[in-house]
Amino acid sequence: MRFALLATTMLAGSALLASCATKEAPVPVTPAAVVEAPAPAPEPAKPAPQLGAFGFDEAGMDKGVSPGDSFYNYANGTWAKNTPIPSDRSNYGMFTVLADLSQKRTQGILEEVKANPNSKIGVAYSTYLDTGTIESKGLAPIQPWLNQVKGLKSKAGYAALLAQADRNGVSIPFGSYVGQDDKNPEVYALNLSQSGLGMPDRDYYLSADAKQVANRAAYEKHLTNVLTLAGEPNAAARAKAILAYETEIARVHWTRVDSRDATKTYNKMTLAELTKKAPGFDFGGYFTGIGAKVDYVLVSQPSAVTGIAKLIRSTPIAVLKDQLLVRSLDRFSAVLPDAFDKENFSFYGTTLSGTPEQQARWKRATDWTAGALEDEVSKIYVAKYYPPETKAVMDEMIKNIIAAMGRRIDALEWMSPETKVKAHAKLAAFTPKIGYPDRWRDYSDLNIVSGDALGNVIRANNWAHEENVNHLGKPLQRWEWGMTPMEVNAYANFGMVEIVFPAAILQPPFFDPNADPAVNYGGIGAVIGHELSHHFDDQGAKYDASGTLTDWWTPADVAAFKARTDALVAQYDLYEPLPGMHVKGALTLGENVGDLAGLTVAYDAYRHSLGGKAAPVIGGYSGDQRFYLGWAQVWRRNFREPAMRQRILTDPHSPSEYRAAVVRNLDPWYAAFAPEAGQKLFLQPDQRVRIW
Known part of the structure; x- marks a missing residue:
């Protein structure tokens, strides 16, 4: 946070009381003016959180639902009922809200330069927008x-x-x-x-x-x-x-x-x-x-x-040639005549994802330009929209959460002492990346031509291909990022032993410097914990402190860990988002471990941040309640049925409702919300999955 230095000038003065030296009765003297020190300026009011009174949108709750039956609907039910999915989306939620904001901000950057023939990103954007020229050329370019x-x-x-x-x-x-x-x-x-x-x-x-x-x-x-x-x-x-x-x-x-x-x-x-x-x-x-x-x-x-x-x-x-013909026409449909664009969207957008309407051309032009020339756009974006003080707060939260993970490793009863030593070594090796890269790629050899939309796409793809292949034989480029600062996401890179948080996710509901710390720890804190714990999930745990895929656990540790992850697989296999379609517990295991461990570690870090003091009650909610509500809030998301079907089959992330439901494994959640035996989320203590 940025603190203003308020300088208050104190006027030091003394009253001169003059007494008459004669023997006559003294004449009362009233000072012409008494100079008093002005009252100190009041402390400036702290800005209000963007969401609700303390960083959580209470209006989106459905308090008619018991937390023990559906914590997701208790925290988000009214939002889910009242929030339509935009016609150009297959799903809509908190991630989408921030993605739309990033997209609009990026469009603003591109609109400022789209008429500048010397701006590579401006030419790329304006040419992609120019559907008239694309249509007039027909299939000639391809x-x-x-x-x-x-x-x-x-x-x-x-x-x-x-x-x-x-x-x-x-x-x-x-x-x-x-x-x-x-x-x-x-x-x-x-x-x-x-x-x-x-x-x-x-x-x-x-x-x-x-x-x-x-x-x-x-x-x-x-x-x-x-x-x-x-x-x-x-x-x-x-x-x-x-x-x-x-x-x-x-x-x-x-x-x-x-x-x-x-x-x-x-x-x-x-x-x-x-x-x-x-x-x-x-x-x-x-x-x-x-x-x-x-x-x-x-x-x-x-x-x-x-x-x-x-x-x-x-x-x-x-047949081989025909497949390649169709792949090519589908791949470039957005920069081919409109009939190809519509046909592609009809199948991939509407049939497979259920999206009624294609995104406006400016949105697709923005996304393509930001992808093709990502660093050229990114460096302008972060200069305009990423407050540098956010990094300092994130640094502190990450340190707290890494420390909490260390304490939890020490307390594990199922991990051997020798493996704990190696786990601590891995924890010490982490590199957090926050906001944006400290170096930018050079696109000077990428030729962007006004009026040649297809050519621009193909040349950008060729440039990206060359940039990737040219890594062969070169030293490891640890400065590189796998996401742009405009992406509302985060990731863990096992080989680099790093956790990465792009600028765009460091906003409400994930993070708000003016929100209650409990909500921030339940939001971005749990995201930090999630990415950190990916390095200790069923796959990340196979990589050691140097990022090498190797066996560094004892066989007994592996067996104990697998018993716990098998229980988590079985738990998620029971969830049925669509009739007859269950979550694939084995497919989503890594993300479910990340949610379970990440939320556990973030909670410990939050409690530790209180320094032994009791958290205040705010709006009738305890600190623990606000922490878990902060977690549930970030998973607000509505899906169209075909999109949900595709997600269940292909996505390693569980649907949002079940990501919120991971709380059923956490003892402090039971103390905070008092679910009762017989309710849908209630698990007896010996049934709760405890890993980290």
Whole structure:
């Protein structure tokens, strides 16, 4: 916080009382003026919190609901009932409110420069906005690339074609990126993973659920429509062949549960070993094409990569080309004629996510520009909207929460002394990043051309590809961030042993310098604890103090930890957000551990911050009650049904209601809200999951 230095001038004066020296009766003397010191200036009133009287929006509560039946609805029920989802959103909540604010602020930055021909971000933004020029050009800008795809004569050139597609930002049957080598984190390595699906997950292709059967039919129609819009003959038959090919890819894909296992997904192979294990695709030609000169590659899902290579070998080249045509037209639909844009949104926006209306063009132009030239936009954003004093407060909270985690490690009865020593070493190695990077990328070699929207997108994608691949062989760039300051989010990076909090999340309801500390600790404090504890979740705990993927726990520690996480999986498996659809406890385990541990650690840090004093009662709520209400408030979120369905199938985060419900495992929550046996959230003490 910024404190004003108030200088008060004290006027020191003495009254001179003059007495007459004669023997005559004294004449009373009344001073002409008495100079008195002015009263001290009153302390300036502390600014009010943005939300409610103490940082929590009480009007959004539904006090007709018992906290023991649904803590989410008790804290948020009226908000949920009275808050419509905007027509251009698949869901809406506190994250979205702040995302909208960031988007509007970013638009303001871009509007100021959009007419400046010397501003790269201004030209990028104004060109993306210019739908008239995009429409007038038709498919001419993308036609050379489409002709290149259609002109492929044999599979001998397929790997090189995919490499160019990859550079352009088009999805291909394999995913690749350069990142840290998990077992040698000071070195960058090329990672290879499964890909090749046009729908969000293998279940969309393989499930017998009626909703997924309907989605498959809609997807086939979408493929047909895209090919038809591109003037391709026999579109329906070709679409059916693409769907059949992708269905076979889905059959060899690993599940999302297996794909999040850091141990299973670390498979180091030389090019010769990869080629032997996955014949049917020219990986050497592909790696050369993407500019990756490597001695080895890290393969995330070996059997899937093998299966996809085999399918490429057996699938007619015409089908492979058609899939790439549709992927390209979908990928660039926003900068192609309006018919392609509408078709893409109709399927991916409305059918799969339930969103009735596409976002206004200015919103998409803002998001694209901020993504393509993120640091150029970010440095202006933080100068305008990130108060530097926020970092000081965050630094203090992070120190308190790390200290609380240390105390909890010391108190663990299930962890061995030797593992505790290593856990403390890891805790001491953390690097918190707050607000924004201390270095910015240089975009001087990215060519942005007025009037060439498609070209700008492709060149930006190529630039990002080169920037990533060029990490190979270079020292670790610890200054880099994986999010922009405008993003309302936070993350944990296992290899870097860091926790990162972009500027945009450091606002109400997560953090308000004028809010009650209990609410801040329940909001941003629990977010800090969440990201910190990710490094000790079921996957993060596999990385040591140097960020190396290694076994540093004793077998007994691992068994004790797994018994606790298995109980958490079972708890979340019982939640049923939609009829017949349950939360996947194994898929969401890492995030659920993060919520449970993060809230636990933040609570301890909050209590410690009181210095042994009792928290005041504010608005009739105790400090502990305000802490947990602060946690529940940040998860306010309404979903459309298709979006919720997609989230359950694909998202490692549990739906918001169940993130709030993690409190049922915490003893202080029971003391604060007195839920009773028999209520939906009530757990007997021996049923409560306690990990950290």
